[in-house]
Amino acid sequence: MVAIVPRLRINSPRLKTDFDALAEIGATQSGGVTRVALSNEDLEARAWFANRIEDAGFFVRDDEVGNLSGVLPSKQPNARTLLLGGHLDTVPNGGRFDGSVGVLAGLECLRTISEAGISLPCHLEVISFTDEEGWWQSFFGSLGMTGTLQPHHINDVQQDNAAFRAALYRAGIRVSEVGRAKRDMNDLLGYLELHIEQSKRLEQANIDVGVVTGVVGRSTYVYTFFGEGTSAATTQAPDRRDALQGAAMFITQMYALIADEYPDGIVNCGNIEVQPGTFNVVPAEAKLRIECRHQDSDILNEIESRLIRMAQDIALMYHLSVHVEQMYKRQVAIMDEGILRLIETVCDDEQLTHQRMVSYAGHDAQILSPFLPTAMIFIPSKDGISHNPKEETDWEDVENGANVLLQTILRMAEHA
Known part of the structure; x- marks a missing residue:
């Protein structure tokens, strides 16, 4: 059995020093950060992180998809590994907290446990996954680690990926070797990730910690309306076959449907392409990129089916045709119930308020959850702003989250 130290605390000033140093790598004039995956700034952040790992006396580990880890080994050589982490990459001109909090808090937990002289029956590994944000390929690192990276994620199938392959090569990642990044999931005890909420539910409810029950499923479609x-100037209204008019009606009705019947769901039209795209010609083609998200797989499927029927009905109304193509589908990810209860117990012991919640944003945790026990800890985001220079979280919340992570690690180790 592991001797639990209930009041063991992370070194908050040291964590803050790391946080401020990392935020300088790729800092923008507006106060944000640009460290897109495999860029010079991302590679600099990786080197900085590796130095921090070595400075703490831990082992540096990297794999064939560029995931970078620090390892605190157990004295039991055949022990399993408990993973902690997040990602160092950002969106262009993004925030300082997204992803980095999980990596830095994980490293600080390793340092705290090591300095306290606590010997755990499991290895601890803090990992930064490659390209979580999807500058090139969303979840590239976690897909590689779980063995679910497919040839079409890298090769030229739906788009020209030559620049991606060149960026991988420049970072020392060989396309021919990415399959070797797959790890034996039986060797892993679980995965824990601390993250900012990226919404304002916790802030509005004045709750300290979000206990994430799952990550919503997500699907993306291309809807193309065809007219003439x-x-x-000369085509009378009854004779028009206006593809854009049909597309506009579809967008309006799509949002109304979700608001009225699926308030827990999210839809978005992120792009419209119109042909021929000139002011004096009736639009002959309107192509829409639509995304759907929901926490229930069956309801997500239902929303997708209803939207397709809606598009077909609207096309008929405006004398159009419509083609619908699914481009992407990610199933709902469920977090481990046992770890969720453990996190809640830790929060109670720490006298922190908490509530269960679903994540509407994607995370590497959703890639790992089908393969090993996985959980996420959310801390509040001011005004719910993320992927933006205004992204902000009170440092007290970061400290609280890191201490919850620390205590959860210690309690999970009891069952290693």
Whole structure:
């Protein structure tokens, strides 16, 4: 059995020093950070992180997809590994907290446990996953680690990925070797990730910690409405086959459907392409990129089916045709119930308020959850702003989250 130290605390000033130093790598004039995956700034952050790992006396580990880890080994050589982490990459001109909090808090937990002389029956590994944000390929690192990275994620199938392959090569990642990054999930005890909420539910409810029950499923579609490009000046209204008009009606009705019947769901139209795209010709084609998210797989499927039927009905109304193509589908990810209860117990012991919640944003945890026990800890985001220079979390919340992570690690180790 592991001797638990209930009041063991992370070194908050040291964590803050790391946080401020990392935020300088790729800092923008607006106060944000640009460290897109495999960029010079990302590679600099990796080197900085590796130095911090070595300075703490831990082993540096990297793999064939560029995941970078620090390892505190157990004295039991055949022990399993408990993973902690997040990602160092950002979106362009993003925030300082997204992803980095999980990595830095994980490293600080390793240092705290090591300095306290606590010997755990499991290895501890803090990992930074490659390209979580999807500058090139979303979840590239966690897909590689779980063995679910597919050839189409790298090769030229739906788009030209030559620049991606060049960036991988420049970072020392060989496309021919990425399959070797797969790890034996039986060797892993679980995965814990501390993250900012990226929404304002915790802040509005004045709750200290979010206990994440799962990550919503997500699907993306391309809807293409086809009409006829005729003269806008001379084609009478009853004779128009206006693809954009049909697309506009679809967008309006899509949002109304979700608001009225699926308030826990999210849809978004992120792009519209119109052909021929000139002011005096009736639009002959309107292509929409649509995303759907929901925490229930069956309801997500239902939303997708209803939207397709809606598009077909609207096309008929405006004398159009419509083509629908699914581009991406990510199933709902469920977090481990046993770890969730453990986190809640820790929060109670720490006298921190908590509530269960679903994550609407994607995380590496959703890639790992089908393969090993996984959980996420959310801390509040001011005004719910993320992927933006205004992204902010009170340092007290970061400290609270890191201490909850620390105590959860110690309690999980009891069952290693």
